[in-house]
Amino acid sequence: MLHVRCRPDTSEAAYRAVLDLLTGYSPVLHALPPAAALVETRGALPYFGCSSDQLAARIRLRAMALVGVDVHIGIARSWAVAAMASVRPARNGLRLVPAGGEPAFLDQLPIEALHSIGPVQAARLRTFGLETIGALVATPPVTVGRILGGKAGRIPHERARGIDPRPIVARALPLTVSERAAFRQLAATSLSVNVVFADGAAITRSRKLRETSAHDEDLRTVAYALWEAFAFERARIRGLAVRVDVTSAAQAARQITLDERREAPVRLEPVIDRANRRCPDTVGPASAYRRTG
Template identity: 55%
Template sequence: MTGTSVIWHVRCRPDTSPEDYRHVLDLLAGFTPQVQPLPPLAALARVKGSLRLFGVDAGELAARFRVRALVQTGIDTHIGVADTWATAATASARVGRSGVLHLPDPRAVEHFLAPLPVQALHGIGPAQAGQLQRYGLHTIGALAAMDETVVCRILGGKAGRTLRARARGIDPRGRGPEDARVHL
Protein backbone atom coordinates (compact mmCIF):
# COMPACT_ATOMS: atom_id res chain seq x y z
CA MET A 1 0.00 0.00 0.00
CA THR A 2 1.37 3.32 -0.98
CA GLY A 3 -1.00 5.78 0.61
CA THR A 4 -1.38 7.52 -2.76
CA SER A 5 -5.16 7.23 -2.80
CA VAL A 6 -7.92 6.97 -0.26
CA ILE A 7 -10.95 4.84 -1.02
CA TRP A 8 -14.37 4.81 0.59
CA HIS A 9 -16.60 1.78 0.32
CA VAL A 10 -20.09 3.05 1.11
CA ARG A 11 -22.86 0.57 2.02
CA CYS A 12 -26.51 1.46 2.33
CA ARG A 13 -28.82 -0.40 4.67
CA PRO A 14 -30.44 -3.51 3.14
CA ASP A 15 -33.89 -1.85 3.19
CA THR A 16 -32.73 1.11 1.05
CA SER A 17 -34.92 1.64 -2.02
CA PRO A 18 -33.39 2.06 -5.49
CA GLU A 19 -34.47 5.72 -5.45
CA ASP A 20 -32.78 6.31 -2.08
CA TYR A 21 -29.65 4.53 -3.33
CA ARG A 22 -29.58 7.00 -6.24
CA HIS A 23 -29.81 9.86 -3.71
CA VAL A 24 -26.73 8.49 -1.94
CA LEU A 25 -24.86 8.34 -5.26
CA ASP A 26 -25.86 11.93 -6.03
CA LEU A 27 -24.72 13.05 -2.59
CA LEU A 28 -21.40 11.21 -3.06
CA ALA A 29 -20.87 13.12 -6.30
CA GLY A 30 -20.94 16.31 -4.20
CA PHE A 31 -17.93 15.03 -2.27
CA THR A 32 -15.91 13.61 -5.17
CA PRO A 33 -16.40 13.17 -8.91
CA GLN A 34 -14.78 9.72 -8.72
CA VAL A 35 -17.72 7.51 -7.74
CA GLN A 36 -18.35 3.96 -8.93
CA PRO A 37 -21.81 2.52 -8.17
CA LEU A 38 -21.81 -1.09 -6.99
CA PRO A 39 -25.51 -1.97 -7.24
CA PRO A 40 -27.68 -2.80 -5.56
CA LEU A 41 -26.58 -0.94 -2.39
CA ALA A 42 -22.90 0.05 -2.39
CA ALA A 43 -20.46 2.40 -4.05
CA LEU A 44 -16.76 3.14 -4.25
CA ALA A 45 -15.43 6.67 -4.03
CA ARG A 46 -11.89 7.92 -4.42
CA VAL A 47 -11.52 10.96 -2.15
CA LYS A 48 -7.85 11.93 -2.21
CA GLY A 49 -8.47 15.20 -4.08
CA SER A 50 -11.44 16.01 -1.85
CA LEU A 51 -9.29 15.93 1.27
CA ARG A 52 -7.50 19.12 0.21
CA LEU A 53 -10.80 20.77 -0.70
CA PHE A 54 -12.49 19.96 2.62
CA GLY A 55 -9.32 20.27 4.75
CA VAL A 56 -9.86 17.07 6.76
CA ASP A 57 -8.64 13.48 6.71
CA ALA A 58 -10.55 10.72 4.96
CA GLY A 59 -12.17 9.39 8.13
CA GLU A 60 -13.49 12.80 9.17
CA LEU A 61 -14.76 13.47 5.66
CA ALA A 62 -16.55 10.09 5.67
CA ALA A 63 -18.18 10.99 8.99
CA ARG A 64 -19.34 14.31 7.49
CA PHE A 65 -20.75 12.51 4.46
CA ARG A 66 -22.58 10.03 6.67
CA VAL A 67 -24.19 12.81 8.72
CA ARG A 68 -25.15 14.72 5.57
CA ALA A 69 -26.74 11.58 4.10
CA LEU A 70 -28.74 11.07 7.30
CA VAL A 71 -29.86 14.71 7.55
CA GLN A 72 -30.63 15.34 3.88
CA THR A 73 -32.03 11.97 2.86
CA GLY A 74 -32.62 9.94 6.02
CA ILE A 75 -30.41 7.18 4.60
CA ASP A 76 -28.01 5.38 6.92
CA THR A 77 -24.66 4.42 5.41
CA HIS A 78 -21.65 2.46 6.60
CA ILE A 79 -18.29 3.55 5.27
CA GLY A 80 -14.99 1.69 5.20
CA VAL A 81 -11.99 3.91 4.48
CA ALA A 82 -8.71 2.37 3.32
CA ASP A 83 -6.03 2.51 0.64
CA THR A 84 -7.56 -0.29 -1.46
CA TRP A 85 -11.13 -1.04 -2.25
CA ALA A 86 -11.08 -4.67 -1.06
CA THR A 87 -9.88 -3.51 2.36
CA ALA A 88 -12.39 -0.64 2.41
CA ALA A 89 -15.19 -3.09 1.52
CA THR A 90 -14.14 -5.46 4.31
CA ALA A 91 -14.06 -2.50 6.72
CA SER A 92 -17.49 -1.17 5.68
CA ALA A 93 -19.05 -4.43 6.87
CA ARG A 94 -17.56 -3.89 10.36
CA VAL A 95 -17.90 -0.19 11.14
CA GLY A 96 -19.37 -0.44 14.62
CA ARG A 97 -21.55 2.25 16.19
CA SER A 98 -19.83 5.19 14.52
CA GLY A 99 -20.75 4.02 11.03
CA VAL A 100 -17.21 4.73 9.77
CA LEU A 101 -14.08 2.59 10.00
CA HIS A 102 -10.93 4.41 8.88
CA LEU A 103 -7.76 2.39 8.32
CA PRO A 104 -5.22 5.17 7.70
CA ASP A 105 -2.03 3.15 7.23
CA PRO A 106 -0.67 -0.37 6.58
CA ARG A 107 -0.28 -1.06 10.29
CA ALA A 108 -3.94 -0.25 10.97
CA VAL A 109 -4.96 -2.47 8.04
CA GLU A 110 -2.92 -5.38 9.37
CA HIS A 111 -4.25 -4.89 12.91
CA PHE A 112 -7.84 -4.82 11.59
CA LEU A 113 -7.62 -7.72 9.12
CA ALA A 114 -5.43 -10.22 10.99
CA PRO A 115 -7.94 -11.46 13.62
CA LEU A 116 -10.97 -11.60 11.30
CA PRO A 117 -12.23 -14.99 10.12
CA VAL A 118 -11.21 -15.81 6.53
CA GLN A 119 -14.82 -15.66 5.36
CA ALA A 120 -14.88 -11.94 6.29
CA LEU A 121 -12.34 -11.10 3.57
CA HIS A 122 -14.02 -9.22 0.73
CA GLY A 123 -14.23 -11.43 -2.35
CA ILE A 124 -13.77 -14.82 -0.71
CA GLY A 125 -16.52 -17.33 -1.31
CA PRO A 126 -17.85 -19.91 1.17
CA ALA A 127 -16.19 -22.80 -0.68
CA GLN A 128 -12.81 -21.04 -0.66
CA ALA A 129 -13.16 -20.18 3.02
CA GLY A 130 -14.02 -23.82 3.74
CA GLN A 131 -10.95 -25.04 1.85
CA LEU A 132 -8.68 -22.69 3.79
CA GLN A 133 -10.23 -23.71 7.10
CA ARG A 134 -9.70 -27.41 6.32
CA TYR A 135 -5.99 -26.58 6.08
CA GLY A 136 -6.05 -24.73 9.41
CA LEU A 137 -6.21 -21.20 7.99
CA HIS A 138 -9.07 -19.75 10.03
CA THR A 139 -8.11 -16.06 10.13
CA ILE A 140 -7.19 -13.48 7.54
CA GLY A 141 -3.86 -13.05 9.36
CA ALA A 142 -3.08 -16.75 8.95
CA LEU A 143 -3.88 -16.49 5.23
CA ALA A 144 -1.65 -13.41 4.90
CA ALA A 145 1.24 -15.15 6.66
CA MET A 146 1.03 -18.38 4.65
CA ASP A 147 3.50 -18.92 1.82
CA GLU A 148 1.94 -17.94 -1.50
CA THR A 149 2.76 -21.28 -3.15
CA VAL A 150 0.83 -23.14 -0.44
CA VAL A 151 -2.19 -20.86 -0.79
CA CYS A 152 -2.07 -21.32 -4.58
CA ARG A 153 -2.07 -25.10 -4.15
CA ILE A 154 -5.13 -24.87 -1.90
CA LEU A 155 -7.18 -22.37 -3.95
CA GLY A 156 -5.61 -22.46 -7.38
CA GLY A 157 -3.05 -20.03 -8.82
CA LYS A 158 -4.97 -16.86 -9.59
CA ALA A 159 -7.48 -17.12 -6.72
CA GLY A 160 -4.73 -17.99 -4.24
CA ARG A 161 -2.55 -15.04 -5.26
CA THR A 162 -5.48 -12.62 -5.30
CA LEU A 163 -6.92 -13.59 -1.92
CA ARG A 164 -3.54 -13.76 -0.19
CA ALA A 165 -2.76 -10.26 -1.53
CA ARG A 166 -6.11 -8.96 -0.24
CA ALA A 167 -5.39 -10.55 3.14
CA ARG A 168 -2.21 -8.45 3.20
CA GLY A 169 -4.09 -5.25 2.31
CA ILE A 170 -3.07 -5.33 -1.36
CA ASP A 171 -5.70 -5.18 -4.08
CA PRO A 172 -4.42 -6.11 -7.54
CA ARG A 173 -7.56 -4.62 -9.15
CA GLY A 174 -6.36 -1.07 -8.67
CA ARG A 175 -6.82 1.78 -6.29
CA GLY A 176 -10.26 3.10 -6.97
CA PRO A 177 -13.24 3.66 -9.21
CA GLU A 178 -11.15 4.71 -12.20
CA ASP A 179 -9.37 1.33 -12.01
CA ALA A 180 -12.47 -0.80 -11.49
CA ARG A 181 -12.90 -1.32 -15.27
CA VAL A 182 -16.61 -0.56 -14.89
CA HIS A 183 -17.50 2.84 -16.24
CA LEU A 184 -20.38 5.11 -15.29
Protein backbone atom coordinates in the same frame (compact mmCIF):
# COMPACT_ATOMS: atom_id res chain seq x y z
CA MET B 1 -10.72 5.88 -0.47
CA LEU B 2 -14.18 5.42 1.02
CA HIS B 3 -16.43 2.38 0.76
CA VAL B 4 -19.97 3.58 1.43
CA ARG B 5 -22.48 0.87 2.31
CA CYS B 6 -26.24 1.44 2.57
CA ARG B 7 -28.58 -0.80 4.52
CA PRO B 8 -29.68 -3.94 2.59
CA ASP B 9 -33.32 -2.78 2.57
CA THR B 10 -32.50 0.59 0.98
CA SER B 11 -34.79 1.31 -1.98
CA GLU B 12 -33.37 1.95 -5.43
CA ALA B 13 -34.58 5.56 -5.33
CA ALA B 14 -32.85 6.17 -1.99
CA TYR B 15 -29.68 4.46 -3.24
CA ARG B 16 -29.60 6.72 -6.29
CA ALA B 17 -30.09 9.73 -4.02
CA VAL B 18 -27.06 8.66 -1.96
CA LEU B 19 -25.01 8.35 -5.16
CA ASP B 20 -26.09 11.85 -6.18
CA LEU B 21 -24.97 13.10 -2.78
CA LEU B 22 -21.57 11.44 -3.15
CA THR B 23 -20.94 13.10 -6.52
CA GLY B 24 -20.88 16.40 -4.65
CA TYR B 25 -17.73 15.24 -2.88
CA SER B 26 -15.83 13.49 -5.67
CA PRO B 27 -16.28 13.05 -9.43
CA VAL B 28 -14.62 9.62 -9.18
CA LEU B 29 -17.52 7.54 -7.93
CA HIS B 30 -17.86 3.83 -8.64
CA ALA B 31 -21.38 2.51 -8.04
CA LEU B 32 -21.57 -1.02 -6.61
CA PRO B 33 -25.25 -1.97 -6.81
CA PRO B 34 -27.43 -2.86 -5.11
CA ALA B 35 -26.33 -0.83 -2.07
CA ALA B 36 -22.69 0.32 -2.04
CA ALA B 37 -20.24 2.67 -3.72
CA LEU B 38 -16.54 3.54 -3.80
CA VAL B 39 -15.38 7.15 -3.57
CA GLU B 40 -11.88 8.38 -4.48
CA THR B 41 -10.91 11.08 -1.99
CA ARG B 42 -7.41 12.17 -3.03
CA GLY B 43 -8.71 15.32 -4.67
CA ALA B 44 -11.55 15.88 -2.22
CA LEU B 45 -9.45 16.07 0.96
CA PRO B 46 -7.42 19.17 0.04
CA TYR B 47 -10.48 20.77 -1.54
CA PHE B 48 -12.61 20.42 1.61
CA GLY B 49 -9.64 20.92 3.92
CA CYS B 50 -10.27 17.91 6.14
CA SER B 51 -9.07 14.38 6.88
CA SER B 52 -10.63 11.27 5.34
CA ASP B 53 -12.51 10.31 8.52
CA GLN B 54 -13.85 13.87 8.87
CA LEU B 55 -15.06 13.77 5.27
CA ALA B 56 -16.71 10.38 5.87
CA ALA B 57 -18.47 11.71 8.98
CA ARG B 58 -19.77 14.68 6.97
CA ILE B 59 -21.08 12.38 4.23
CA ARG B 60 -22.82 10.10 6.73
CA LEU B 61 -24.47 13.03 8.49
CA ARG B 62 -25.75 14.53 5.23
CA ALA B 63 -27.00 11.14 3.99
CA MET B 64 -29.12 10.78 7.12
CA ALA B 65 -30.31 14.40 7.11
CA LEU B 66 -31.00 14.89 3.40
CA VAL B 67 -31.81 11.38 2.14
CA GLY B 68 -32.91 9.58 5.30
CA VAL B 69 -30.42 6.76 4.75
CA ASP B 70 -27.96 5.60 7.40
CA VAL B 71 -24.72 4.56 5.69
CA HIS B 72 -21.66 2.78 7.06
CA ILE B 73 -18.33 3.91 5.66
CA GLY B 74 -15.01 2.09 5.55
CA ILE B 75 -11.89 4.23 5.08
CA ALA B 76 -8.65 2.66 3.84
CA ARG B 77 -6.03 2.97 1.14
CA SER B 78 -7.25 -0.09 -0.82
CA TRP B 79 -10.58 -1.22 -2.21
CA ALA B 80 -10.69 -4.59 -0.40
CA VAL B 81 -9.77 -3.24 3.04
CA ALA B 82 -12.24 -0.35 2.78
CA ALA B 83 -15.01 -2.81 1.82
CA MET B 84 -14.23 -5.03 4.82
CA ALA B 85 -14.08 -1.98 7.08
CA SER B 86 -17.55 -0.79 6.05
CA VAL B 87 -19.00 -4.14 7.16
CA ARG B 88 -17.54 -3.64 10.67
CA PRO B 89 -18.11 0.03 11.57
CA ALA B 90 -17.51 1.56 14.99
CA ARG B 91 -20.38 3.09 16.97
CA ASN B 92 -20.17 6.25 14.86
CA GLY B 93 -20.82 4.27 11.66
CA LEU B 94 -17.24 4.64 10.41
CA ARG B 95 -14.16 2.44 10.41
CA LEU B 96 -10.76 3.95 9.63
CA VAL B 97 -7.92 1.58 8.76
CA PRO B 98 -4.82 3.78 8.51
CA ALA B 99 -1.91 2.95 6.22
CA GLY B 100 0.13 0.30 7.97
CA GLY B 101 -2.76 -0.65 10.23
CA GLU B 102 -4.11 -3.38 7.96
CA PRO B 103 -2.66 -6.33 9.98
CA ALA B 104 -4.17 -5.11 13.24
CA PHE B 105 -7.60 -4.88 11.59
CA LEU B 106 -7.49 -7.96 9.36
CA ASP B 107 -5.52 -10.69 11.10
CA GLN B 108 -8.18 -11.73 13.65
CA LEU B 109 -11.10 -11.70 11.21
CA PRO B 110 -12.55 -15.07 10.13
CA ILE B 111 -11.45 -16.28 6.73
CA GLU B 112 -15.01 -15.80 5.37
CA ALA B 113 -14.63 -12.05 5.95
CA LEU B 114 -11.92 -11.72 3.30
CA HIS B 115 -13.22 -9.52 0.50
CA SER B 116 -14.18 -11.35 -2.73
CA ILE B 117 -13.55 -14.84 -1.35
CA GLY B 118 -16.45 -17.22 -1.89
CA PRO B 119 -17.93 -19.71 0.58
CA VAL B 120 -16.49 -22.67 -1.32
CA GLN B 121 -12.98 -21.21 -1.17
CA ALA B 122 -13.39 -20.33 2.52
CA ALA B 123 -14.54 -23.86 3.34
CA ARG B 124 -11.56 -25.32 1.48
CA LEU B 125 -9.12 -23.09 3.39
CA ARG B 126 -10.71 -24.13 6.67
CA THR B 127 -10.14 -27.79 5.85
CA PHE B 128 -6.42 -26.97 5.84
CA GLY B 129 -6.65 -25.17 9.19
CA LEU B 130 -6.66 -21.63 7.80
CA GLU B 131 -9.52 -20.20 9.83
CA THR B 132 -8.48 -16.54 10.07
CA ILE B 133 -7.10 -13.96 7.67
CA GLY B 134 -3.93 -13.82 9.77
CA ALA B 135 -3.42 -17.56 9.29
CA LEU B 136 -3.72 -17.07 5.55
CA VAL B 137 -1.10 -14.29 5.63
CA ALA B 138 1.30 -16.59 7.52
CA THR B 139 0.94 -19.30 4.87
CA PRO B 140 3.39 -19.17 1.93
CA PRO B 141 1.74 -17.95 -1.30
CA VAL B 142 2.83 -21.13 -3.08
CA THR B 143 0.91 -23.23 -0.58
CA VAL B 144 -2.21 -21.07 -0.90
CA GLY B 145 -1.92 -21.38 -4.68
CA ARG B 146 -1.87 -25.16 -4.39
CA ILE B 147 -4.94 -25.13 -2.16
CA LEU B 148 -7.04 -22.75 -4.27
CA GLY B 149 -5.26 -22.95 -7.60
CA GLY B 150 -3.14 -20.37 -9.46
CA LYS B 151 -4.66 -16.88 -9.62
CA ALA B 152 -7.49 -17.98 -7.33
CA GLY B 153 -4.87 -18.38 -4.60
CA ARG B 154 -2.68 -15.36 -5.35
CA ILE B 155 -5.41 -12.72 -5.13
CA PRO B 156 -6.83 -13.78 -1.70
CA HIS B 157 -3.31 -13.94 -0.28
CA GLU B 158 -2.59 -10.39 -1.46
CA ARG B 159 -5.87 -9.03 -0.14
CA ALA B 160 -5.29 -10.72 3.20
CA ARG B 161 -2.19 -8.51 3.46
CA GLY B 162 -4.19 -5.41 2.51
CA ILE B 163 -2.86 -5.31 -1.06
CA ASP B 164 -5.44 -4.46 -3.72
CA PRO B 165 -4.09 -2.40 -6.64
CA ARG B 166 -7.45 -1.98 -8.35
CA PRO B 167 -8.07 1.74 -9.00
CA ILE B 168 -11.44 3.38 -8.60
CA VAL B 169 -12.90 3.98 -12.05
CA ALA B 170 -15.90 6.29 -12.33
CA ARG B 171 -18.96 4.17 -13.06
CA ALA B 172 -22.55 5.36 -12.84
CA LEU B 173 -25.44 3.17 -11.75
CA PRO B 174 -26.56 1.12 -14.77
CA LEU B 175 -30.06 1.11 -16.19
CA THR B 176 -32.61 -1.06 -14.42
CA VAL B 177 -35.61 -3.16 -15.37
CA SER B 178 -37.88 -0.28 -14.37
CA GLU B 179 -36.40 1.62 -17.33
CA ARG B 180 -37.15 -1.14 -19.82
CA ALA B 181 -38.14 1.25 -22.61
CA ALA B 182 -34.55 2.52 -22.76
CA PHE B 183 -33.30 -0.93 -23.77
CA ARG B 184 -35.26 -1.24 -27.01
CA GLN B 185 -32.57 0.35 -29.16
CA LEU B 186 -29.60 -1.20 -27.34
CA ALA B 187 -27.60 -4.40 -27.70
CA ALA B 188 -25.41 -6.16 -25.13
CA THR B 189 -21.64 -6.60 -25.43
CA SER B 190 -20.86 -8.20 -22.05
CA LEU B 191 -22.59 -9.29 -18.88
CA SER B 192 -21.58 -9.36 -15.19
CA VAL B 193 -23.18 -11.13 -12.23
CA ASN B 194 -22.57 -9.68 -8.75
CA VAL B 195 -23.43 -11.70 -5.65
CA VAL B 196 -23.54 -10.16 -2.16
CA PHE B 197 -23.31 -12.57 0.79
CA ALA B 198 -24.97 -12.26 4.19
CA ASP B 199 -21.78 -10.89 5.78
CA GLY B 200 -21.53 -8.10 3.20
CA ALA B 201 -18.73 -9.65 1.15
CA ALA B 202 -19.27 -9.64 -2.62
CA ILE B 203 -17.98 -11.49 -5.66
CA THR B 204 -18.38 -10.68 -9.36
CA ARG B 205 -17.89 -12.68 -12.54
CA SER B 206 -18.02 -11.21 -16.05
CA ARG B 207 -18.11 -12.59 -19.56
CA LYS B 208 -17.97 -10.97 -22.98
CA LEU B 209 -20.58 -12.15 -25.47
CA ARG B 210 -19.25 -13.94 -28.52
CA GLU B 211 -21.08 -11.36 -30.60
CA THR B 212 -23.10 -8.26 -29.79
CA SER B 213 -26.69 -9.32 -29.15
CA ALA B 214 -30.07 -7.80 -28.32
CA HIS B 215 -31.77 -11.18 -27.73
CA ASP B 216 -33.07 -12.31 -24.35
CA GLU B 217 -31.99 -15.91 -24.84
CA ASP B 218 -28.34 -14.97 -25.41
CA LEU B 219 -28.24 -12.93 -22.21
CA ARG B 220 -30.08 -15.61 -20.26
CA THR B 221 -27.62 -18.29 -21.40
CA VAL B 222 -24.58 -16.22 -20.37
CA ALA B 223 -26.16 -15.28 -17.02
CA TYR B 224 -26.89 -18.93 -16.18
CA ALA B 225 -23.36 -19.95 -17.21
CA LEU B 226 -21.85 -17.31 -14.92
CA TRP B 227 -24.11 -18.39 -12.06
CA GLU B 228 -23.11 -22.04 -12.45
CA ALA B 229 -19.42 -21.01 -12.50
CA PHE B 230 -19.76 -19.75 -8.92
CA ALA B 231 -20.38 -23.35 -7.79
CA PHE B 232 -22.04 -22.22 -4.56
CA GLU B 233 -22.82 -24.77 -1.87
CA ARG B 234 -25.32 -23.56 0.76
CA ALA B 235 -24.21 -19.95 0.35
CA ARG B 236 -26.16 -17.32 2.32
CA ILE B 237 -26.90 -14.73 -0.37
CA ARG B 238 -28.27 -11.29 0.42
CA GLY B 239 -28.24 -9.68 -3.01
CA LEU B 240 -27.90 -10.55 -6.67
CA ALA B 241 -27.35 -8.05 -9.49
CA VAL B 242 -26.86 -8.54 -13.21
CA ARG B 243 -25.09 -5.76 -15.12
CA VAL B 244 -25.08 -5.52 -18.92
CA ASP B 245 -22.70 -3.36 -20.94
CA VAL B 246 -24.51 -2.09 -24.02
CA THR B 247 -24.01 -0.38 -27.34
CA SER B 248 -26.37 0.88 -30.02
CA ALA B 249 -28.41 -1.91 -31.61
CA ALA B 250 -27.68 -0.33 -35.00
CA GLN B 251 -24.00 -1.26 -34.55
CA ALA B 252 -24.73 -4.88 -33.67
CA ALA B 253 -23.71 -7.46 -36.25
CA ARG B 254 -26.19 -10.23 -37.11
CA GLN B 255 -24.58 -13.65 -37.42
CA ILE B 256 -26.37 -15.84 -39.95
CA THR B 257 -27.13 -19.33 -38.59
CA LEU B 258 -29.01 -22.39 -39.80
CA ASP B 259 -29.86 -23.50 -36.28
CA GLU B 260 -33.67 -23.48 -36.16
CA ARG B 261 -33.69 -23.86 -32.38
CA ARG B 262 -32.00 -20.45 -32.13
CA GLU B 263 -33.70 -18.72 -35.06
CA ALA B 264 -37.26 -19.53 -33.97
CA PRO B 265 -37.12 -17.71 -30.58
CA VAL B 266 -35.16 -14.85 -32.15
CA ARG B 267 -37.90 -14.29 -34.74
CA LEU B 268 -40.55 -14.58 -32.04
CA GLU B 269 -39.01 -11.93 -29.74
CA PRO B 270 -40.36 -8.86 -31.64
CA VAL B 271 -43.86 -10.41 -31.59
CA ILE B 272 -43.67 -10.98 -27.83
CA ASP B 273 -42.39 -7.42 -27.29
CA ARG B 274 -45.26 -5.91 -29.29
CA ALA B 275 -47.82 -7.99 -27.36
CA ASN B 276 -46.34 -7.02 -24.01
CA ARG B 277 -46.35 -3.34 -24.93
CA ARG B 278 -50.10 -3.56 -25.39
CA CYS B 279 -50.71 -5.90 -22.40
CA PRO B 280 -47.67 -5.70 -20.10
CA ASP B 281 -46.08 -8.95 -18.88
CA THR B 282 -48.72 -11.27 -20.33
CA VAL B 283 -46.70 -13.09 -23.02
CA GLY B 284 -43.46 -15.03 -22.71
CA PRO B 285 -41.63 -18.15 -23.91
CA ALA B 286 -43.63 -21.33 -23.41
CA SER B 287 -40.66 -22.91 -21.61
CA ALA B 288 -41.02 -20.34 -18.82
CA TYR B 289 -44.55 -21.51 -17.91
CA ARG B 290 -45.51 -24.53 -15.83
CA ARG B 291 -47.45 -27.20 -17.67
CA THR B 292 -50.93 -27.88 -16.29
CA GLY B 293 -51.95 -31.21 -17.75
